[in-house]
Amino acid sequence: MLILATSFVIFIFQTSVYANDNAFTSFSCFSMGGAGYLYQSANTQIKNPAVFNKTRSFTTSIVKYPASIRSQSLNLNLPTENFVFSSSLKHLSYGVFKGYDEYGGSIGSYKSYETWVDGYFAKKINSFPIYLGSSLSLKSSNFHNANTKNLSTSFGLIKNFKNENNSIGISINQFGINFFNGKRSYTNPRIVLSSSKKLKYLPAISYIDFLQEKNHTEVFMGICFIYSEKIKILAGSSTRKFDQNTSQSLITSILGSTGFGLSYDTKQISVQYGFYYYGIGTRVDGLNIGMSF
Numbered sequence: 050m051l052i053l054a055t056s057f058v059i060f061i062f063q064t065s066v067y068a069n070d071n072a073f074t075s076f077s078c079f080s081m082g083g084a085g086y087l088y089q090s091a092n093t094q095i096k097n098p099a100v101f102n103k104t105r106s107f108t109t110s111i112v113k114y115p116a117s118i119r120s121q122s123l124n125l126n127l128p129t130e131n132f133v134f135s136s137s138l139k140h141l142s143y144g145v146f147k148g149y150d151e152y153g154g155s156i157g158s159y160k161s162y163e164t165w166v167d168g169y170f171a172k173k174i175n176s177f178p179i180y181l182g183s184s185l186s187l188k189s190s191n192f193h194n195a196n197t198k199n200l201s202t203s204f205g206l207i208k209n210f211k212n213e214n215n216s217i218g219i220s221i222n223q224f225g226i227n228f229f230n231g232k233r234s235y236t237n238p239r240i241v242l243s244s245s246k247k248l249k250y251l252p253a254i255s256y257i258d259f260l261q262e263k264n265h266t267e268v269f270m271g272i273c274f275i276y277s278e279k280i281k282i283l284a285g286s287s288t289r290k291f292d293q294n295t296s297q298s299l300i301t302s303i304l305g306s307t308g309f310g311l312s313y314d315t316k317q318i319s320v321q322y323g324f325y326y327y328g329i330g331t332r333v334d335g336l337n338i339g340m341s342f
Contacts, residue, residue, distance in 0.1 A: 073325060074120045074139045075110040076337040080310025080323030081271025081285030085256045086243040087207065087216050088273065090321075094135050094169040097220040097243060099182030099205030101171050101213070102135065103128050108319075108339035115331045117144045133182075135169040148193065159193045171205075180207040186225070201225025201236060214247040214254050237263055252276070256285070271308075283310035283323065290328055301330050317341055 073079040077090035086096040094100050105128055112120040122139040143161035150156050165188035172181050188199040205220040224238040239262040247254050251274075258269040271285025290306035305328025312321040319339040326332050 073112055073333055073335065074122045074141065075108075075112065075124075076310060076312075076321040076323045076335045079112075079308045079325035079333060079335065080283040080321075081256060081273070082269060082306055082308040082325065083287050083289070084258050084269035084271030084285040085273075085283075086220065086241055086258045086269075087218050087245040088256060088271075089213065094171070094182065094184060095137070095167070096222070097182065097205040097207065097218050097241070098169045098184040098203050099171050099180040099207040099218060099220070101128070101133055101173060101180045101182075101207070102126050103133075104341055106319075106339050106341045108337055110335060110337040112333060112335040114333050118142065120335075131173045131175070133169075133171040135171075137167045137169075138164075139167070140164045143192075146193075161192045163188065163190045165189065165199075178209070180209075181205070182207075186223075195229070198228040199225055199236070200228075212247075214245060216243075216245045218243040279314055281312040281314070283312065284308065292328075301326075302328065 075095075077085065077088060078095065081088070087100060089100065089102055094102070104126060106124075106126045108124040108126075110122045110124075114120070118141070120139065120141045122137055124135065124137040126133065126135045141163040145158050145160050147158050148156045165186055167184055167186045169184045170182060174181060182205040184203045186199070186201050186203075188201070190197040190199070201223045202225060203220060203222045204224075205218060207216055207218040209216045220241045220243070222239040222241065223236050225236045227234045227236060239260055241261070242259045243257070245254055245256050253272055253274045256269075256271040256273070260267040260269065267288050269285065269287040271283065274282040276282055284307070286307040290302070304326040306326070308323060308325040310321060310323030313319065317340065319337070319341075321337040321339075322335070324332055324334045
């Protein structure tokens with residue numbers, strides 16, 4: 050029987066590829082605490098594939114979890130006037146673990162990791178106008194001698210009012226099938242209703258997302274402060290803080306499921322740093338570096 054060295058690895062593994070696909074792999078995923086399904090950024094299509102990112106760019110990111118867990122991702126975004134094609138490669142490494150039999154004898158070491166490849170396509174429908182998008186993802190999860198493959202698709206629709214900063218959207222995520230030890234199972238699709246609104250009296254855009262999966266509903270709220278043309282400050286949280294609360298201190302409970310981020314963008318280069326607090330007292334840090342061409 051294998052013994053897992055840390056409970057945090059179990060926590061991340063349960064919220065990753067073939068479970069809920071919630072693992073954070075980029076700045077835009079966690080700097081607003083999981084909110085921002087309509088936020089214009091690299092890897093935003095992970096949330097709603099209809100997001101119409103108009104910047105031709107290449108972005109790389111690294112995310113550092115506790116327990117030596119690391120995530121890396123690459124994203125390529127290629128827009129035209131009415132279409133956007135985007136692709137990404139992501140890898141989440143849980144590290145190297147020592148295995149033991151039921152008598153405590155060593156049976157060697159093994160690696161645990163997850164890798165997935167995504168392709169996204171978005172189209173502007175000028176007659177309405179609305180944006181439609183879809184994605185296709187192939188994922189592989191490896192944990193010792195257990196290997197799971199997942200093939201899934203997502204669909205999205207976005208309607209802008211006045212401009213892209215006042216929008217509503219809907220997405221159906223991770224609609225797919227798992228393959229595990231010769232057996233097939235189906236994922237539980239998530240339906241997400243999203244909105245973004247430019248605030249009237251503040252240089253900021255607010256984001257609210259309602260996520261429904263099975264009989265469970267979560268609410269994500271985020272905000273992006275536009276300090277200047279180049280600098281943005283992001284923050285957000287969600288109702289997950291109540292699920293993550295494990296009788297920690299008051300400040301830890303308040304900060305649970307909360308993200309913060311800072312973005313610096315020029316016409317050629319973008320640098321973004323953010324972090325996210327779990328309610329169990331741990332923190333995730335991430336860095337994005339992008340280049341426009």
